[in-house]
Amino acid sequence: MARADADTPMMKQYHRLKAEAGDALLFYRMGDFFELFFDDAKVAASCLDIALTKRGDEVPMCGVPVHSAEGYLARLIRAGHRVAIAEQIESPAEARKARGSKALVERAIVRLVTPGTLTEDTLLESGASNWLAAVGRAGEEWAIAACDISTGRFELVACAAHELAAELARLAPSEVVGAEPVSGITGRWGHDGFDSAEGERALKRRFGLADLEGLGGPGRAELAACGGLLAYLDTTQRDSTAFLAMPRRVSRAQHMAIDAATRASLEICRAQDGGIAGSLLAEVDRCVTAAGRRLLGSDLSAPLTDRQAIEQRLDLVAWLHEDAIRRERVRSALRSLPDIGRAMGRLVAGRGGPRDLAALRDGLTGAASLADMLERQSLKPVLLDQLLPELGGHDEAISELARALIASPPLDPAKGGFIAEGYDRELDQLRSASSDGRRAIAELEGRYREATGISALKIRHNAVLGYHVEVPARHADRLLAPDSGFTHRQTMAGAVRFNSPALHEEASRVLEAGGHALTLEHAHLERLTGQVVGRAGPIADTADALARIDVAAGLAERSTEGRWSRPSLDEGACLEIEGGRHPVVERALTASGERFVANDCCLGSGDRLWLITGPNMGGKSTFLRQVALIALLAQAGSFVPASRARVGLVDRLFSRVGASDNLARGRSTFMVEMVETAAILAQATEQSLVILDEIGRGTSTYDGLAIAWAVVEAMHDEVRARTLFATHYHELTRLAGRLDALSLHHVRAREWKGELVLLHEVAEGAADRSYGIAVARLAGLSPSVLSRAKAVLAKLEAGRDATGGIAAGLDDLPLFAAFAAKEPPKDPLAEALAAVEPDSLTPREALEQLYALKRLADERDG
Numbered sequence: 007m008a009r010a011d012a013d014t015p016m017m018k019q020y021h022r023l024k025a026e027a028g029d030a031l032l033f034y035r036m037g038d039f040f041e042l043f044f045d046d047a048k049v050a051a052s053c054l055d056i057a058l059t060k061r062g063d064e065v066p067m068c069g070v071p072v073h074s075a076e077g078y079l080a081r082l083i084r085a086g087h088r089v090a091i092a093e094q095i096e097s098p099a100e101a102r103k104a105r106g107s108k109a110l111v112e113r114a115i116v117r118l119v120t121p122g123t124l125t126e127d128t129l130l131e132s133g134a135s136n137w138l139a140a141v142g143r144a145g146e147e148w149a150i151a152a153c154d155i156s157t158g159r160f161e162l163v164a165c166a167a168h169e170l171a172a173e174l175a176r177l178a179p180s181e182v183v184g185a186e187p188v189s190g191i192t193g194r195w196g197h198d199g200f201d202s203a204e205g206e207r208a209l210k211r212r213f214g215l216a217d218l219e220g221l222g223g224p225g226r227a228e229l230a231a232c233g234g235l236l237a238y239l240d241t242t243q244r245d246s247t248a249f250l251a252m253p254r255r256v257s258r259a260q261h262m263a264i265d266a267a268t269r270a271s272l273e274i275c276r277a278q279d280g281g282i283a284g285s286l287l288a289e290v291d292r293c294v295t296a297a298g299r300r301l302l303g304s305d306l307s308a309p310l311t312d313r314q315a316i317e318q319r320l321d322l323v324a325w326l327h328e329d330a331i332r333r334e335r336v337r338s339a340l341r342s343l344p345d346i347g348r349a350m351g352r353l354v355a356g357r358g359g360p361r362d363l364a365a366l367r368d369g370l371t372g373a374a375s376l377a378d379m380l381e382r383q384s385l386k387p388v389l390l391d392q393l394l395p396e397l398g399g400h401d402e403a404i405s406e407l408a409r410a411l412i413a414s415p416p417l418d419p420a421k422g423g424f425i426a427e428g429y430d431r432e433l434d435q436l437r438s439a440s441s442d443g444r445r446a447i448a449e450l451e452g453r454y455r456e457a458t459g460i461s462a463l464k465i466r467h468n469a470v471l472g473y474h475v476e477v478p479a480r481h482a483d484r485l486l487a488p489d490s491g492f493t494h495r496q497t498m499a500g501a502v503r504f505n506s507p508a509l510h511e512e513a514s515r516v517l518e519a520g521g522h523a524l525t526l527e528h529a530h531l532e533r534l535t536g537q538v539v540g541r542a543g544p545i546a547d548t549a550d551a552l553a554r555i556d557v558a559a560g561l562a563e564r565s566t567e568g569r570w571s572r573p574s575l576d577e578g579a580c581l582e583i584e585g586g587r588h589p590v591v592e593r594a595l596t597a598s599g600e601r602f603v604a605n606d607c608c609l610g611s612g613d614r615l616w617l618i619t620g621p622n623m624g625g626k627s628t629f630l631r632q633v634a635l636i637a638l639l640a641q642a643g644s645f646v647p648a649s650r651a652r653v654g655l656v657d658r659l660f661s662r663v664g665a666s667d668n669l670a671r672g673r674s675t676f677m678v679e680m681v682e683t684a685a686i687l688a689q690a691t692e693q694s695l696v697i698l699d700e701i702g703r704g705t706s707t708y709d710g711l712a713i714a715w716a717v718v719e720a721m722h723d724e725v726r727a728r729t730l731f732a733t734h735y736h737e738l739t740r741l742a743g744r745l746d747a748l749s750l751h752h753v754r755a756r757e758w759k760g761e762l763v764l765l766h767e768v769a770e771g772a773a774d775r776s777y778g779i780a781v782a783r784l785a786g787l788s789p790s791v792l793s794r795a796k797a798v799l800a801k802l803e804a805g806r807d808a809t810g811g812i813a814a815g816l817d818d819l820p821l822f823a824a825f826a827a828k829e830p831p832k833d834p835l836a837e838a839l840a841a842v843e844p845d846s847l848t849p850r851e852a853l854e855q856l857y858a859l860k861r862l863a864d865e866r867d868g
């Protein structure tokens with residue numbers, strides 16, 4: 007930068023603000039633009055594809071107009087940037103008045119825009135939640151405090167260190183913050199406030215609580231996370247407040263545990279390409295409101311484990327499923343409702359406007375009439391009875407807003423005109439004074455035309471001159487005459503402009519009345535906003551209740567469309583599915599005119615591990631995933647794509663795909679596969695459901711088979727979870743003779759007139775052969791390569807038959823339990839040492855312990 011420029015007061019101010027903004031891009035307000043300088047300008051210009059210019063000789067700079075800044079902000083945020091907004095906090099006139107004619111306008115950072123702290127519609131996806139998650143810890147305890155300030159949701163979850171990643175995967179936050187880096191988690195670290203005492207203070211202050219008993223006494227890690235979260239909100243929101251309902255403590259046991267890899271593999275809320283299209287969510291979603299869509303996403307992300315709660319959701323879906331007319335009435339009532347949750351988020355944050363108030367008016371009115379309609383229905387399910395009271399109770403607010411606002415107010419309050427006539431007498435009078443004035447001005451125009459004889463005379467208005475008389479240049483002389491009563495203001499190319507005392511007087515009246523009217527309207531806006539913000543909690547409850555009804559009605563609609571059935575739930579470890587289908591694959595096939603073959607599955611304590619073989623493309627992966635998705639949908643409270651399903655409640659769901667299937671995602675090392683398999687073996691329980699698709703195939707045949715073999719044994723003998731294991735290692739079928747709760751299944755195929763026909767039917771027993779070469783022919787491999795492959799296969803098979811193949815001798819292998827029992831011998835000295843707590847010992851006790859340890863050491867060595 008040029009030295010001289012660096013020293014200007016403006017640049018000094020800029021650098022001070024930039025230092026405060028840290029790594030966020032600084033939007034520095036200059037008149038009608040936000041300007042960016044130095045590296046910020048380079049980053050923004052390339053990200054936004056706008057021109058990079060120079061200030062003075064050297065300072066790179068670019069700018070975006072204030073009125074369209076939101077669109078640019080959205081792009082920067084989506085590209086992973088944070089933006090600090092430095093506004094002018096006084097007008098140039100105020101600055102001059104206070105500090106002289108050359109005074110610099112004072113600026114301050116009024117907001118830090120980050121991905122997790124957005125409230126604007128243009129910056130948010132309407133159908134997805136926008137979580138900000140703060141990771142806190144106290145000793146060995148960890149917790150996440152998460153909020154979505156666009157709707158006020160606020161959750162606390164305590165968990166162990168190894169569960170953090172899965173919990174974060176459930177929330178899929180837009181932003182993660184914490185005090186110190188947590189391995190395996192991408193976030194922004196180094197933030198302050200992650201302290202339990204600070205958290206407790208901040209929570210009490212924020213919600214006006216004397217103690218935290220009402221919240222069920224959150225633990226120290228939860229408080230630390232809260233402290234960090236609230237401090238971060240203060241940093242980003244500055245003078246405005248973020249919308250937060252009272253925190254809800256989420257116990258991990260309330261939800262089916264699903265780790266990040268399983269979510270990705272089952273494509274629950276996002277498909278593999280990261281988009282919603284192609285995911286389970288997109289397939290199931292028939293919600294008619296954005297809030298419903300957000301809730302459905304969170305339901306599918308966190309299926310329940312409490313049978314009663316699931317049955318309640320299912321009862322509501324069933325009630326809407328059995329009566330199409332009732333369902334359509336509910337859905338059409340919901341369809342017209344605005345997003346009151348998000349409107350509330352903006353109003354609380356001080357970024358709301360008249361249109362948000364109108365959204366509340368219309369949304370709450372709609373909620374009340376929906377409640378009326380539902381109230382009259384008979385045999386209502388319990389959940390609906392619980393939801394109905396939440397829909398109402400806003401009569402006062404509704405009638406106030408209905409009286410106060412015009413039908414469709416403008417987004418921007420700046421020009422006024424949003425307060426309805428008849429709401430405020432004074433405002434009405436001011437408005438009529440102003441319109442009387444405008445009428446008087448129009449009359450004046452007529453009179454002047456007559457008096458001057460200039461029919462082209464006009465009274466106009468612009469920002470610089472205000473009201474003025476304008477005549478074509480050729481008639482100007484008449485008005486320029488000293489006794490004309492007009493004062494010259496401006497000469498243009500073809501016209502000359504004048505003022506007159508009468509016009510001046512009328513114009514002042516218009517201006518004054520208009521100004522007062524605007525001030526009054528703004529005062530009303532502020533007061534009305536204050537009133538609804540005071541009811542933020544109950545309004546958020548209404549928004550949640552509407553979303554819950556929308557989700558149930560949408561699921562009922564989807565079930566009708568797809569002939570889905572209500573699952574029955576069971577506390578035991580069973581999973582019985584008749585005529586199960588994979589909703590996403592089924593739709594893709596139907597779209598191309600093909601038929602999806604429904605399949606059965608029956609897992610129970612005596613038959614809990616299915617080993618599935620069969621040709622490539624035979625439908626193994628599809629079958630595995632559909633079973634997992636059916637369990638997941640059932641526990642989320644949805645009907646399922648099956649003719650009958652009985653689901654033993656699943657505590658944890660795991661799905662893993664062998665390494666090579668994941669190649670496209672670039673994270674498909676064999677190592678990842680093994681780490682993930684190890685996690686399943688460590689975490690799955692007898693109540694879990696595990697889907698393993700070709701585990702072990704990412705390495706050499708011998709290693710792969712050996713690992714797959716050992717994993718199947720461990721799943722069967724140790725973990726004992728319900729398991730579906732798809733494999734191409736035919737040798738594994740030998741395990742059926744040794745493991746009594748394992749059964750063999752295959753996807754059927756037939757060769758007909760030399761062509762392979764894949765039947766996509768799951769049948770009992772092992773596949774008779776692998777058909778790999780036949781599939782390769784389907785794929786179009788050349789005849790010469792195919793015939794060579796056949797010759798090689800024949801040789802290999804002959805060798806296998808002669809020697810017993812690669813699995814020869816495995817039948818003599820001792821059982822898995824014989825190995826599993828062998829743990830490394832314990833070291834008493836190490837154990838005793840680990841048990842010592844130096845801080846809690848007196849010097850004398852310490853000495854005694856030292857002697858005891860020495861004794862143990864002697865015993866071990868001696």
Ligand SMILES: Nc1ncnc2c1ncn2[C@@H]1O[C@H](COP(=O)(O)OP(=O)(O)OP(=O)(O)O)[C@@H](O)[C@H]1O
Pocket residue numbers: 591595601602603604605620621622623624625626627628629753766767
């Ligand atoms: N039940 C079914 N009914 C009809 N078509 C099916 C069915 N299941 C799968 N398919 C079709 O077969 C294709 C392959 O299925 P899938 O990927 O499940 O096979 P796979 O046995 O796992 O194959 P590979 O062993 O090569 O991974 C699917 O994309 C789908 O088009």
